[in-house]
Amino acid sequence: MSRRxxxxxxxxxxxxxxxxxxSFNALFPTLDMPHRTQGEPLRCDVTTVxxxxxxxxxxxxxxxxxxxxxxxxTVQERIARADYTKADVACVVQLIDLDGAFIPSGRIIEDRNxxxxxxxxxxxxxxxxxxxxxxxxxxxxxxxxxxxxTEIVNVPYRLFYVSRNLEHAFADLSGTVSTGRKNQTxxxxxxxxxQEPDRFKDVLTRLYALHRNEAGTAEVSWKNSWDxxxxxxxxxxxxxxxxxxxxxxxxxxxxx
Numbered sequence: 689m690s691r692r693x694x695x696x697x698x699x700x701x702x703x704x705x706x707x708x709x710x711s712f713n714a715l716f717p718t719l720d721m722p723h724r725t726q727g728e729p730l731r732c733d734v735t736t737v738x739x740x741x742x743x744x745x746x747x748x749x750x751x752x753x754x755x756x757x758x759x760x761x762t763v764q765e766r767i768a769r770a771d772y773t774k775a776d777v778a779c780v781v782q783l784i785d786l787d788g789a790f791i792p793s794g795r796i797i798e799d800r801n802x803x804x805x806x807x808x809x810x811x812x813x814x815x816x817x818x819x820x821x822x823x824x825x826x827x828x829x830x831x832x833x834x835x836x837x838t839e840i841v842n843v844p845y846r847l848f849y850v851s852r853n854l855e856h857a858f859a860d861l862s863g864t865v866s867t868g869r870k871n872q873t874x875x876x877x878x879x880x881x882x883q884e885p886d887r888f889k890d891v892l893t894r895l896y897a898l899h900r901n902e903a904g905t906a907e908v909s910w911k912n913s914w915d916x917x918x919x920x921x922x923x924x925x926x927x928x929x930x931x932x933x934x935x936x937x938x939x940x941x942x943x944x
Contacts, residue, residue: 692778707874711881735830754832785853786925789827899929
């Protein structure tokens with residue numbers, strides 16, 4: 689086994705890191721994996737942040753960069769100020785929220801009286817439909833670009849998802865969830881999973897099964913999990929699920 693044991697996990701928000709960093713760190717030893725997860729919140733969604741230049745600049749990103757470039761620069765910056773070196777990094781894995789971005793455009797409904805996005809099981813209601821369509825189109829392009837990336841700064845890379853977001857996937861919370869509640873829920877779940885890593889493994893298995901069963905997919909693979917989400921007419925990006933189940937296997941494979 690090489691010294692490359694750090695799994696650099698890029699996530700959108702603090703609550704994502706709060707939940708997933710200790711949970712994977714508890715799970716890896718049960719799988720005879722000597723890796724350590726280093727969670728790094730980006731504090732934004734790199735697949736759509738170019739629509740919000742101020743948010744990009746505040747978080748140290750250039751809104752004129754494409755998503756893969758943003759990720760590369762972020763990885764370089766995080767490693768440069770870390771207590772480990774690039775030689776210690778086994779891989780870079782990134783988790784994004786799907787936010788219903790891959791549902792058919794006809795499932796996005798405009799209601800000028802709607803002040804906040806309302807996610808349903810079959811559609812999304814928004815105040816400005818054209819703005820939402822623009823955001824979804826940008827997210828789809830950037831997700832597709834990141835999905836095709838296999839390495840960042842010569843380190844193996846892979847993209848994973850939760851649907852529609854972390855609190856929906858792991859806690860079945862819908863609607864607008866406050867930052868405080870997100871953090872509390874993440875901390876509570878992390879405490880459980882650290883004490884019972886098999887429960888974390890079971891949740892990952894169930895979340896993948898939810899999407900696989902709905903799609904009716906026979907082949908079990910990371911690629912197919914993305915193909916199912918992105919398939920024309922699919923509503924999976926709105927429904928609970930995740931392909932994080934494939935993360936330990938990816939880490940194990942690139943560490944051989």
